[in-house]
Amino acid sequence: MGETGTAPVRESGSPFDVFSRQCPSRVTLEHVTGRWGSLTLGALYESGARFNELRRRVDGVSEKMLSQTLHALERDGLVHRDARLTNPPRVDYALTPLGREVASRLMGLIQLVEGRMPEVVEARDRYDAAHRT
Amino acid sequence: MGETGTAPVRESGSPFDVFSRQCPSRVTLEHVTGRWGSLTLGALYESGARFNELRRRVDGVSEKMLSQTLHALERDGLVHRDARLTNPPRVDYALTPLGREVASRLMGLIQLVEGRMPEVVEARDRYDAAHRT
DNA sequence: CGGCATCCGGACTGATACTG
């Protein structure tokens, strides 16, 4: 390959470098960080819950999106689904140990963003003021 | 209000609860965790860079999306843009102190996901095997 | 080099309706 210093190796030597296209880890990262994925993991970090309880925690999510999100997270091994075929049916969702680790880091990020929102809002105002013609 | 334990207060008492619809922090969180936002912050965490250098680091991003992403992050005060009106033009992007904090947590998440991909892949195989009719 | 404006197909989203 080019020896002109183009090497994009980054610090990674990982076989699962998210920065590369077509790497399976990028898909998982998108499940985790996606619009509803992050909020769903955050909601479950609090405690396990049933479907409609989760819907209430994640304000604004539709049935379809929540269902879809939970399936993706379950498939990735981050969420455990426990279904009782009783009447009425009861399905409990909870984080797996791996899911808990991921959610923990995610919560760290979420809380940082929440806590620094005043700075963000201020930055936005400055930006908007500067970019008005 | 209801004293039946419905209080959805969560651990948050924050005025910027991402779990609530219409909260500005949710928008910022989406910029940060979005498909290209997370990878862009990750790329900049390594070091500041020029536009096309960033394009190379974030494999697969289009010019348009990178530009759009950088604007959003700049507006949120996470990225600093330094433009020299020379010829040829030169524009350097770098993280702000706040951006660096956010990117740091993000990298923690990214590295966790990358490192645990074997488990994820395994979980997927199990899921797919169990859900084939 | 570092962008922005436009176009356009397809992916994604969200009501609604229906099932077990």
Add this chain to the structure above:
DNA sequence: CAGTATCAGTCCGGATGCCG
């Protein structure tokens, strides 16, 4: 309660072309 199915609307995102 816990979903799936369907369908219409939105918007994402890439390609192209032009400008400073």
